[in-house]
Amino acid sequence: MLRYVIRRLLLIxxxxxxxxxxxxxxxxLAPGNPFDKNPNRPMPQETIDRISRFYGxxxxxxxxxxxxxxxxxxxDLGISFTRRTPVVDxxxxxxxxxxxxxxxxxAFALAFSIPLGIVSALKxxxxxxxxxxxxxxxxxxxxxxxxxxxxxxxxxxxxxxxPFVGWGSWQHMVMPMFVLGLGAGGFLTRITRASxxxxxxxxxxxxxxxxxxxxxxxxxxxxxxNALIPIATIIGPATxxxxxxxxxxxxxxxxxxxxxxxxxxILARDYPIIMxxxxxxxFLIMIANLTVDIxxxxxxxxxxxx
Amino acid sequence: xxxxxxxxxxxxxxxxxxxxxxxxxDGVSFEVAAGETLGIVGESGCGKSVTALSLMRxxxxxxxxxxxxxxxxxxxxxxxxxxxxxxxIRGNNIAMIFQDPMTSLNPVLTIxxxxxxxxxxxxxxDKSEARKRTIELLDLVGIPSAKKRADDYPHQFSGxxxxxxxxxxxxxxNPKLILADExxxxxxxxxxxxxxxxxxxxxxxxxxAFILITHDLGVVAGMTQRIHVMYGGKIVEKADTGxxxxxxxxxxxxxxxxxxxxxxxxxxxxxxxxxxLPPDLIAPPPGCRFEPRCQYRRDICREKEPELVHIxxxxxxxxxxxxxxxxxxxxxxxxxxxxVGDTRIIEEIKQEVAQLPPEPKPGDxxxxxxx
Numbered sequence: 198m199l200r201y202v203i204r205r206l207l208l209i210x211x212x213x214x215x216x217x218x219x220x221x222x223x224x225x226l227a228p229g230n231p232f233d234k235n236p237n238r239p240m241p242q243e244t245i246d247r248i249s250r251f252y253g254x255x256x257x258x259x260x261x262x263x264x265x266x267x268x269x270x271x272x273d274l275g276i277s278f279t280r281r282t283p284v285v286d287x288x289x290x291x292x293x294x295x296x297x298x299x300x301x302x303x304a305f306a307l308a309f310s311i312p313l314g315i316v317s318a319l320k321x322x323x324x325x326x327x328x329x330x331x332x333x334x335x336x337x338x339x340x341x342x343x344x345x346x347x348x349x350x351x352x353x354x355x356x357x358x359x360p361f362v363g364w365g366s367w368q369h370m371v372m373p374m375f376v377l378g379l380g381a382g383g384f385l386t387r388i389t390r391a392s393x394x395x396x397x398x399x400x401x402x403x404x405x406x407x408x409x410x411x412x413x414x415x416x417x418x419x420x421x422x423n424a425l426i427p428i429a430t431i432i433g434p435a436t437x438x439x440x441x442x443x444x445x446x447x448x449x450x451x452x453x454x455x456x457x458x459x460x461x462x463i464l465a466r467d468y469p470i471i472m473x474x475x476x477x478x479x480f481l482i483m484i485a486n487l488t489v490d491i492x493x494x495x496x497x498x499x500x501x502x503x
Numbered sequence: 504x505x506x507x508x509x510x511x512x513x514x515x516x517x518x519x520x521x522x523x524x525x526x527x528x529d530g531v532s533f534e535v536a537a538g539e540t541l542g543i544v545g546e547s548g549c550g551k552s553v554t555a556l557s558l559m560r561x562x563x564x565x566x567x568x569x570x571x572x573x574x575x576x577x578x579x580x581x582x583x584x585x586x587x588x589x590x591x592i593r594g595n596n597i598a599m600i601f602q603d604p605m606t607s608l609n610p611v612l613t614i615x616x617x618x619x620x621x622x623x624x625x626x627x628x629d630k631s632e633a634r635k636r637t638i639e640l641l642d643l644v645g646i647p648s649a650k651k652r653a654d655d656y657p658h659q660f661s662g663x664x665x666x667x668x669x670x671x672x673x674x675x676x677n678p679k680l681i682l683a684d685e686x687x688x689x690x691x692x693x694x695x696x697x698x699x700x701x702x703x704x705x706x707x708x709x710x711x712a713f714i715l716i717t718h719d720l721g722v723v724a725g726m727t728q729r730i731h732v733m734y735g736g737k738i739v740e741k742a743d744t745g746x747x748x749x750x751x752x753x754x755x756x757x758x759x760x761x762x763x764x765x766x767x768x769x770x771x772x773x774x775x776x777x778x779x780l781p782p783d784l785i786a787p788p789p790g791c792r793f794e795p796r797c798q799y800r801r802d803i804c805r806e807k808e809p810e811l812v813h814i815x816x817x818x819x820x821x822x823x824x825x826x827x828x829x830x831x832x833x834x835x836x837x838x839x840x841x842x843v844g845d846t847r848i849i850e851e852i853k854q855e856v857a858q859l860p861p862e863p864k865p866g867d868x869x870x871x872x873x874x
Binding site for chain 1 (some may be wrong): 559590592593594595598600601603606607608610611612619620621624625656658667672700787792
């Protein structure tokens, strides 16, 4: 088990290398340059040259890449072109907020989706089932930005119940977490319902009933334990997705997190930030996948992790 | 009649589906005395399993429903009990062994957990007692190094071993009745014999009554004292095992006997299958349910359903549901052997049956030995 985890952790290194290579190439392939002439703020050519030299942008791209890799090994992600502060600090400021938002959204998604999925499986083809499937379908089909705009309009602009710009108090968190969590939760509700429906039809559930167990023990102890396996598979990528996938929501609600930072940096061609954020996202996704694989082995004895 | 352990009267279990009402069990009555063994035989889809599940009220509701009848177990009607009372019986007084050991054990729980569960629930054992007893039970059903294997998961066991685990589970609370629903169908032939032997010996040792449900007359031959043949949701013939093989009185039973395979290369005759399919239980034939497939049928068979009655020229408790073999019928003197060709298998089964232990007298049931 320990060896497996170590091997998987070591595998992160080559993966990260390729992520860095691809991102670096794509960022530089995109037309434009961070210090392009700006008609509103004209800069003399020698100033541009000096800045380019300072940030190393004048070097050939392969040299820039190798320098970048060398710096990463020292824990140096470079200096943001637009903010003139180390990328590590810039990301450090945003990551906490993004995590708060992501974890909050995940907690919300799990809190409603798993009970809802279980109940609708147990009460299949009843009003409860139809209602929860309606909620799940709405959650999965309405894009977050559409829902966000509706909510901002209703609760923010018209009712003045919730603030819709910025971050800090719990009131700020309600709408972004709800919007972000609803999509993932809708999907999880469907998965939970489907795998629970499958589990309760299995022979071993009948065996459990034939032992005289209480219905609750049959459902929780026998059916749910099996149903959790497919659910866990989904929760891993969903978590990574919630943490990394919040840029639209962060931009809409003006949340000072990594997602918004990412969008701004791409528009500004702030290479160090783009690289740093992408690498961090890649790392988070890999850790999430590893966690799922470990949890998988714990939930399902048939899968041997090692 | 002496007090029976189980007395099923006029049981009707139906499934309400989109296509109509499936009359899976349609007026079945039978009884089992304490310590007695009964075989229920019939093709797939004739209501055997549904009968067994009905006894424990394990029919999924909806779509299923036990619409009529009584199931007197140990003097109380299972169908009138509330859910808690039924749970008190399940696993404790009546235990069930299911057909497919590959899917009947929970893949994510250890063997020991799955057996201990019932012990903790019904016998109020604590965890360590239950574990100790579990290992004893696994030992008893022939799991080698039971102590080590108790913490294994089902996927680490072979099919035969899993069925042994199921048997251990069924025996765990010393039930008065075990329902074994096709316990060997999913196993290969060599393992079948081992499992059947184990089941027979343990049931005898524990003085447990059991009902063996199977589609294979060869399986029940050496196992049970009496046999009920089911067809289309009804019992069509009831007799002692020996009597049924020696003197079957229903063309369907004849068909079943002709379709028992045997491993004998000298045999020239092919197996004789029963032509056709079992009846549609949504709209069963109005007369005898076997009539559409019966080679001896006459007009009356299609018009009117025969009752399950005592048959002339047979033992007193031999009953069959057939116009032809009833008093005055046209099959009373038919020698069914002549229609078969080779009957050596029947002779062998008869010998096997002759070696069965004598039936216990009702009321003469010693308590199960402590293990």
